[in-house]
Amino acid sequence: MNDATRGTGGPGDGTRAVRAGLPEPVKHEPTLPGPVFAAHFHLPGDPTGPYTYGRDENPTWTLLERAVGELEAPGRDDVETLVFASGMAAISAVLFSQLRAGDAVVLPDDGYQALPLARAQLEAYGIEVRTAPTGGDAQLEVLDGAKLLWLETPSNPGLDVCDVRRLAEAAHARGALVAVDNTLATPLGQRPLELGADFAVASGTKQLTGHGDVLLGYVTGRDSEVMTAVRRWRKITGAIPGPMEAWLAHRSIATLQLRVERQNATAMRLAEALRERTEVTGLRYPGLPDDPSHKIASQQMRRYGCVVSFTLPSRERADRFLEALRLVDDATSFGGVRSTAERRGRWGGDAVPEGFVRFSVGAEDPEDLIADVLRALDATAG
Secondary structure: OOOOOHHHOOOOHHHHHHHOOOOOOOOOOOOOOOOOOOOEOOOOOOOOOOOOEOOOOOHHHHHHHHHHHHHHOOOOOOOEEEEEOOHHHHHHHHHHHHOOOOOEEEEEOOOOOOHHHHHHHHHHOOOEEEEEOOHHHHHHHHOOOOOEEEEEOOOOOOOOOOOHHHHHHHHHHOOOEEEEEOOOOOOOOOOHHHHOOOEEEEEOOOOOOOOOOOOOEEEEEOOHHHHHHHHHHHHHHOOOOOHHHHHHHHHHHOOHHHHHHHHHHHHHHHHHHHOOOOOOEEEEOOOOOOOOOHHHHHHHOOOOOOEEEEEOOOHHHHHHHHHHOOOOEEOOOOOOOOOEEEEHHHHOOOOOOOOEEEEEOOOOOHHHHHHHHHHHHHHOOO
């Protein structure tokens, strides 16, 4: 879609990304201070002030958390962001800080493949777990009596989209909190808090940082009480990022808008090219006008993401296709500047056909990347 932020009087996404979280300028000091490596801080007298011990707070985290908050909820000072060691650490922090034995939670049954692991642990703690597909807002049907509704939109890897605003309103009417996994969209693709969610949660490992060299997660929330519980969970588990990872993440956010624009535009062109191939079935990309998710995605997303999914006729054909690619790494994860793709069924945790391919579009020249994909398809047609 487009960078439609100036209508509200605020800066554009590029300006915001470049300057997000920067401290006030100080003469002779760097614009983005380097990572602070500290297990403890000078603390004479009573333990007051922002920095006491390295598991609780770190100045490098503070700047990164401020940056993410400015992207997830621009112009708002009533939100809080907490960074974590990974996306799953962030997801777990919300689930396990908000739910107790006897509570019920609604999860998507087509979400990230580690969610079943979280489900097993939740059930071991006496929490009822209900699941339903992302598409068609099916989670509404199992919402009554739940304490928390967990949405993943677009879903990974199927790229279904649900109506966040509709689901959030229904959940709140029933007294439930709402968390949205915003990993695939990024804050430049959609802002769950503006759509009514209580939490925006994401793996910063993916497109947010975009270079495949950082494991990171975050939770942004708009209720101080529930965020206090999330912060307490982080303290208890110690699921904290290293200062170097936090600094690398903040540095990388400066190019987020540039990367997102290139990757999303190329993803659209790739999806259009794949639509013309007879051996490709089940093609999904929310930006395609005929995609089942396009209508609702266009209403709540500002950009459609860098991931395209499709199915080749067999497991063998998909493996040959991936091996034939020259500009694309056969690797898991997504959102990096170098294109990656994988036959997702090799992990065994997703309900996808054997020939299903999740393709993450990088920042290569689109003509080169699309030519490589089409050449690999042709080379493996026999």
